[in-house]
Amino acid sequence: MRILVTGGAGYVGSHAARLLNQSGHEVWVYDNLSQGHREAAIPGRLIVGELLDRKRLAELLREKRIEAVMHFAASALVGESVTNPAKYYQNNLVASLSLLDAMRDAGVSRIVFSSTTATYGAPRVVPITEDEPQQPINPYGFTKLAIERALSDYASAYGLAVAALRYFNAAGASPDGDLGEDHDPETHLIPLVLQVALGQREKIFIFGDDYPTPDGTCIRDYVHVDDLATAHLAALERLEPGQMMRLNLGTGRGHSVREVVDTCRRVTGHPIPAEVSERRPGDPPELVADASRAFQQLQWQPRYADLETIVETAWRWHASRPHGFQS
Ligand code: UDP
Secondary structure, rough: OEEEEOOOOOOOHHHHHHHHHHHHEEEEEEEOOOOOOHOOOOOEEEEEEOOHHHHHHHHHHHHHOOEEEEEEEEEEEHHHHOOOOHHHHHHHHHHHHHHHEEEEHOOOEEEEEEEEEHHOOOOOOOEEEEOOOOOOOOOHHHHHHHHHHHHHHHHHHHOEEEEEEEEOOOEOOOOOOOOOOOOOOOOOOOHHHHHHHHOOOEEEEOOOOOOOOOOOOEEOOOOEEHHHHHHHHHHHHHOOOEEEEEEOOOOOEEEEHHHHHHHHHHOOOOOOOOEEOOOOOOOOEEEEEEEEHHHHHOOOOOOOHHHHHHHHHHHHHHHOOOOOHHO
């Protein structure tokens, strides 16, 4: 299939684009490189451009005879979405509507969309199923939910075939060390902890240890980025016109912040000093996926089911590229 991957020079998008390419699909990466890295894109397949440029996008979809879109491009920092919501409504919601309309202009009717656990807000029940009410608690989550709604309406009205994949915490790196996480600024737990092991930070701050969890720190479901990529491919193969799949992607296993720090200590052999600090606003205590629907509908099972292996792949990446793609 000929596939356009928006945000294909970013963290999850680059891993997915590579897998699609290796699986024999013709992949084009569309990325404005505001956060993505030229080096992360498939060589010779990067088109630098804006999603808001609907006319150019529609021309490109026609010219490359694109049959499906994987839409990763987004701004994805919860805290920033609170202080700068305009950026999020523009880059996520308005840009996605522009993409959808360019797809209509060009007659492209299949899309796999990166959604998020942030659309659930602070869930009542954990593990979280897809039937949990979506009540976001920050602008990032609202923009992703609004896009899901648009996709659902477009599926019903225009026959679009949609998969909205709600990721839990994307983590790890490709085991060969070619691709990995490289955000600026970095805000995610695992890369920050590993930066301490690399001597780039003095210590890790644990954001709150008075949550209602066994060790008092927040629990998250860390899912390997290559497993996310595999799920995208599986979803693409099962898209149905006029229908929308909504699937959680996680391992179903939760790990506390302290467990993550301990695992990084074991993997790196570094003592990794840690200090408890204030809670980070907007962090729910526990987010763990019930991903049984993805298991049933996609026959998808994470290959990297344990945290230690996920951290090992991340460590290999960060240790070999201590300054990310610039190294
Ligand atoms: N966290 C932390 N210290 C940090 C960064 C993150 O204690 O320096 C915690 C954060 O509060 C959350 C978990 O680690 O409970 C995962 O955060 P991350 O930003 O990686 O992902 P999120 O869950 O926000 O998508």
